[in-house]
Amino acid sequence: MTLPDTFDAIEWTASGLRLLDQRRLPHTEEYLLLTDAASVAQAIRDLVVRGAPAIGITAAYAVVLSAQQHWQHAPEKWRPGVAADIAVLAAARPTAVNLVWALKRMQETLAGVMADPVPALLEQARRIHAADVEANRRMGALGADLIKKGDSVLTYCNTGTLATGGYGTALGVVRSAWAAGKLANVFAGETRPWLQGARLTAWELVRDDIPVTLITDNAAALLMQRGKVQWVITGADRVAANGDVINKIGTYQLAVACRHHGVKMMVVAPMSTLDMAMPDGQQVPIEERPADEILQLAGQPLAATGAGAWNPVFDVTPAALVDFLVTEAGVVASPDRDSLLALGDGQPGTSGASLKYH
Numbered sequence: 319m320t321l322p323d324t325f326d327a328i329e330w331t332a333s334g335l336r337l338l339d340q341r342r343l344p345h346t347e348e349y350l351l352l353t354d355a356a357s358v359a360q361a362i363r364d365l366v367v368r369g370a371p372a373i374g375i376t377a378a379y380a381v382v383l384s385a386q387q388h389w390q391h392a393p394e395k396w397r398p399g400v401a402a403d404i405a406v407l408a409a410a411r412p413t414a415v416n417l418v419w420a421l422k423r424m425q426e427t428l429a430g431v432m433a434d435p436v437p438a439l440l441e442q443a444r445r446i447h448a449a450d451v452e453a454n455r456r457m458g459a460l461g462a463d464l465i466k467k468g469d470s471v472l473t474y475c476n477t478g479t480l481a482t483g484g485y486g487t488a489l490g491v492v493r494s495a496w497a498a499g500k501l502a503n504v505f506a507g508e509t510r511p512w513l514q515g516a517r518l519t520a521w522e523l524v525r526d527d528i529p530v531t532l533i534t535d536n537a538a539a540l541l542m543q544r545g546k547v548q549w550v551i552t553g554a555d556r557v558a559a560n561g562d563v564i565n566k567i568g569t570y571q572l573a574v575a576c577r578h579h580g581v582k583m584m585v586v587a588p589m590s591t592l593d594m595a596m597p598d599g600q601q602v603p604i605e606e607r608p609a610d611e612i613l614q615l616a617g618q619p620l621a622a623t624g625a626g627a628w629n630p631v632f633d634v635t636p637a638a639l640v641d642f643l644v645t646e647a648g649v650v651a652s653p654d655r656d657s658l659l660a661l662g663d664g665q666p667g668t669s670g671a672s673l674k675y676h
């Protein structure tokens with residue numbers, strides 16, 4: 319059972335790429351219309367759009383914008399211009415593998431075109447977008463199957479329609495489990511410092527009429543100690559070949575607390591997030607963002623003047639702390655290299671063994 323999406327965060331239009339500006343949510347719903355790849359790369363850097371699958375899809379559409387521009391201005395030498403734009407897009411954010419995954423798909427399409435590249439690229443970007451939504455709905459069903467009626471969940475960061483092509487990964491599981499009448503309570507961690515949980519996840523759940531209770535990130539262990547949740551459900555920015563999960567900073571400490579309290583840790587990520595070329599999580603580049611994201615709040619000084627801050631925005635959860643990895647190709651319990659290899663060749667839509675928990 320699934321719930322319908324009620325908005326488009328990423329929309330291709332005849333005049334350009336329309337992005338819902340996530341910096342301004344939840345109080346202002348404003349769309350930006352971007353018409354060149356450099357502006358899209360900047361929007362990805364600035365978190366206008368964020369979330370691993372969403373930045374991949376956005377970058378794919380940016381390649382279409384790039385091809386439109388370079389083909390129009392210099393049809394005899396458009397390729398180097400598009401290649402340069404792809405390099406800028408690939409460097410926009412370092413941790414989520416979906417960005418380079420989507421750009422590689424676009425490069426493969428580019429390699430096969432001889433004349434006007436725009437129609438084939440647009441078709442490919444639309445395919446990547448649609449496949450992501452389909453994967454999310456499938457993962458929603460698979461993840462919800464693991465949950466017992468009456469369970470409660472804590473989710474983290476934002477993994478919903480805003481972070482994907484639509485429906486969401488971890489939030490897709492929450493939506494499916496809610497629609498199936500299984501969930502007693504949904505808790506969301508506010509997700510310092512950018513507050514993806516408080517601003518974005520809460521906004522999405524409220525729109526869906528799913529009651530949500532926000533907690534500060536530091537309340538998670540108490541929530542577990544009091545037996546108020548049976549599951550922590552998160553997304554991933556990258557899953558390494560050994561099953562290590564790279565996700566929003568704070569995911570690792572949630573996984574540690576889960577294991578201590580016997581709470582199950584479910585990670586929900588499409589096959590496009592699997593990086594089988596990365597042996598383990600310790601080698602994944604962890605993005606560090608400006609100290610002001612911690613020292614200020616909404617542009618206002620927060621910390622004592624003169625204090626410094628360290629702002630890594632992702633962390634590495636060892637595979638041993640992950641109880642279930644849910645992909646569109648199947649569910650893996652206690653992921654490791656062999657079980658990930660068995661899932662498929664890293665392409666979305668591959669089929670693998672599905673495993674049920676209850």
Ligand code: MRU
Nearest residue numbers: 368369370475477481553554566
């Ligand atoms: O910095 P962000 O907001 O892009 O980080 C997003 C996350 O960490 C999400 O959990 C992850 O991308 C999965 S989204 C389906």
